[in-house]
Amino acid sequence: MFCSDCAMPAPDGAKFCSSCGAALAAASVPPAEERRLVTVVFCDLVGSTVLAGHLDPEVLRSVTLRYFDLMRDSVQAHGGTVEKFIGDAVMAVFGIPQLHEDDARRALAAALDMTGALAKYNLELQISLGIELNVRIGVNTGEVIAATDPSANQALVSGDVVNVAARLEQNAEAGQILIGAATVEAAGRAAVTRAIPPLRVKGKDQPVPAFQLLELLADDPEVLRRFDVPFVGRDFELAELDLMLERTQRLRRCHLVNVYGDAGIGKTRLVRTWQTSLNRQVARLGTGRCRPYGDAGTLTALAEATDRLLADTRTATMSVDALDLLRAGLLKDGTPSPSLPETVAALSTVVTALAQEQAVVLVLDDCQWASKVLLDLLDELAEYLDREPVLLVCLARPELVESRPSWGSGRLNVNSMVLQGLSVEESALLAADLVEVSAHAGGSFDQVLERAEGNPLHLEQLFTSLSDVTGTGTGPLPPTVFALLASRIDSLDPAERLLLDLAAIMGREFSTAGLASFAGELDSGSLRGLTRRRLIEPVRNHGGAPSQYRFSSGLIQEVAYKGMAKRVRAERHQRFAEFLRSSQGNPPAQLSVADAAESAGHLERAYQYRAELSLLDGDAEQLRVVAAAQLGAAGVAALGRADLCWAEDLLTRAVALLGPDEHAWAPLAQRLAEVLLALGRRDDGLRMLTDALQAAAGAGDGITVAHARLQLAVHDPAAGYGTAADAARTGLPIFEQADDPLGLARAGVRIAQELQFHGRHGEADAVLVHAVDQAVRADAEPERALALGALGISLWRGPIPADEAIQRCQRLLAEHGPHRSMVQVTLNCPLAVLLALQGRIEEAEQCLQLAGPLACSLGYAEADVFMPLFTATVAALAGHADRAEQLLRAALQASNQLGRSGLDAAASRDLARILLDRGLWDEAHQLTDGLAPADQGDPTQHLAPSEAADQFGIRSRIEALRGNTRLAAVLAEQAGVEAGRTDSPISRGVAALDSARVLALLGDSAAARDAALAARRWFEQKRHLVGVGQATELAQESGPRR
């Protein structure tokens, strides 16, 4: 167990903490401190010193005591608590000890009552003493830490919200009520206010917005809710209400319909919409609403409904006695005066008379707040009216079933419906009407929809407060929604509350076994209680007792979590992480990424809360180091699974917990840098890599140094570590000595890429096969995918015939591809081109359709360039030059954005070839001119032989079209020489084909035909059928005319 004061561990059964000496609470008692959303009211007398000078001390004392009484009465009448008296000031709190969903509204009502009560008292004072009292009031809402131990005399509220409330009061003028922005938001549209200039408050950098309360409108749903937006969905429920009314009329029997649903789910709106649709000739209507508290009679709701029933009715035919009785009691003040039986009898007489002409519908809203008297009366009334066409519609939250399980039972003709949340489509329709003009970005809109979980009230409130600059709908909960849910949680008994809190620590979903171990023991009654109150719900129940539960809404988990003091959260996260580790059993290295990330995340939060509270002792230090190590391990594992975004998140958090001077920092920073580079954040990645290299060198961490140098050489050739292959060769002995398969795989790939650069695809193939094996051993998907992708390139460009290469690609895919998105991407792209070489376009397109979305979903920035590039290659081979052109232009644009030159040279050359096919040499020239000085100097210093061959070939065709015949011929020959340095039949074939085209343009038909036939031989060797076709066609065109 842990001490709730200092969070230090304590032996089980200890009565006092050995660290701080505090008494240790028994396990089942919830901590005595909570975070709560409360509304604080400050009220102070204005000019009391002047008053003191005028009055006899005894008179002054009696006046002041009376003033205190009046203020206390006003506070208590609305469910608030007077926290303390400070001089002549009264401080009251709404939300302690009991939370109400409308605490902010109650506080404002109390504030208005305070001024009202004082005004009345002043009339007395003016007559008796010739004086007048004046007060000024400040009201503010916010989160406080409250001691909620019922045995304590004071709630001991503290926090910023209290200070601001006091400042608001001090800034108010006599008779004025100033309120804070959070109170305005929490009270909703009923509070009529006027903004005044923001206040400068000591200790706060920003001025505090302030508002003057002008008026508080009735808590009518018409005012508080958005009934102006169109009604959405609920066709089934409307039809059911119609059906019940029809039955009532046809059978001429009294029916009761209960409409149950959570707060804000749309009960009132449903029934109002239904009422509006009713023909007045069909039924007579009366509606009323129960209040959570107040000074109205207990039957007010029924009185309202009856009053409206009678409003436009000729009462001449009714029993005068019954009407008089009701007018003197129920209709006058909502009381059952002179007695309950007489009221029921009179009411049934009146309703029966009305029901003779047409059916009567009585709607009572918010019946969860109905008194026992009202519910008893309704029961009895239904008995009296059993043989009359009367439909009683009761709207209630599910709490009604809790507080009065017998409601509606034991009666015939009762129907209950439970309103569920709106569907996603319906929510979207509703949301579209909540704002006048909205942008059509998907992200924030969808997040709000998801968070609101189909509850229209939550949807309204969340959309109103959607202003997070990050463009997400995940900002703080609006106080209205928070208060609604917090009051539901607050009504739990301590054992249920503890269980809910612990579950909130565990997550949105939790196992009963986990919760039982975490809580020490699991009281199944509490679990059932939470389920019955719809706070949690079982999942995956295959018969028997449910083993897994989840919060019935993410918002409930959020509110329960935020209700715990940070110190309590810290202690519980740490305890739960320890429990997870002990229950996971496996050594850390064998944990799944999710398991490792989960327990690491709990430790991290435990540390962060302690840091926020400045509780940084030796234990916290230990917590930090362990959390960083576990997060780092989970991040590396995520990287191994090629989940870049997850890896970035985990590694960033791990690195943030450590300092560069700590030994563990450099290897984690180096891995984070790799993730950043892969995500396209080059500058951040290179900076972090350089820092990691320095830190590792300082710490004598040779392997990290070798990795960092290799990565720097790959990503920043100007960094001074030579080529990637150089760095790979330098690192190789270090990796071999340490038997580091990851290092070996990486070094292998870089060495193979150098071979590929020099056109030695056959040799590269052998190196890559070894690299794949090492990557498999390291369980590193990016390296495995990289090596396989490189292998795919050699299969495409190299000497192996296309049909055999396709088979090998497919075998590699079958072996390494399943469940590996990256491998699917890196192998399917070259496979698509190989298939296209053989004219198997449909299969090629299928490969690309598989790879494209996967590439994007993995978050690789380069996907924007290489996907259109491969797609264009396939399109060009398929003869769709227009489409290829579009794609290549898109690739070029994307490449410019990324700032890389390697891929855009390839795209430019491919595009130039398409333009040349149309004779557009001018733009082709512009595109390729800047790439390398192909017609001056030695291009091989800059370009690989295959690229140089490509470049020379293109330039030769340009020059031929320009009419520079001699230069064209020389360039074509150079292309052939460069291609000859490679083992690539494609490069050689293309060079020969370029030469054939140039010779044909120069008019040398025989030589052109020879070159075309040479090209055909290379293409035949590769079994590049499209190339064979092109070469044959050219040979025929160039041959002697028949």
Next chain:
Amino acid sequence: MTSTTVPLRRAGAQKLTELSWGLRGCGPQDIPVQAAGVFRTAVTPELALGSSTGHGVRVCVVDSGIEADHPAVGALSGCYRVDGEDLAVVETDPGDSCGHGTACASIIRQAAPDCELYSVQVLGSSFSGTGNVLLAGLRWAVQQRFDVINMSLSTTRPEFVQALHEMADDAFFARSVIVAAAHNSRVESFPWRFSSVISVGSHQQEDPALILYNPRPPVEFFAQGQNVRVGWLNGSTIRTTGNSFATPRITGLCTRILAKHPQLTVFELKSVLYQIAANVGAASATENEV
């Protein structure tokens, strides 16, 4: 563009009956369109666009503003905002209240690098605004006779529909093309719902160059709007989704076409878009003869 028509697949035929607002579960192959007889000599992308980069075309983004000096947006030719009090349009420093306008501008810049970009801010920090401010901003943009007006937003409120409709018609006749995003949900909203504007939804292909025509409007064109990399606040870029981001893709395309063919009217421009859409093929001779 596509010179052959693709046979209608059975699965596609099933989906086609539901098609209207979006392309959920459908690809370009599911909505082949045979161009009517008069369009037999198809306008090719080459003819429509050539190497146009949008040079000289004035594009106005009616949105949340545009961030200053954003690397993905570059230079701005003018920034304005609607004053919330008197609804006057006043010149202002560049700035974006939530990132949305910058995102749209970055796509336009990518699609038509040399166009002149203007901004009029009508949305606030919560991706939303009021109808009166929108009307004031759009009225001003139409009066300025911008060549292209990008509107990745809409209103569902009936009280603004009449005025919006009149402005959309004015723009149509004044050769200002309004390119407007369809609602992401199946919701009727405006101005995209008017036929005098060019309405845009998202297709599901990861292909910025792919433009599709919807044979079953109200939404007329589809462009890439899923998982798009866009400029965002503080010089950053993010990946995001929504019809908001397909719309500037079509705006960019219109801009490029108008740079090459400045004399086009809005209805001519819309016809050109139709003809260069990837799923629209020239009708076969036999069918035209029937």
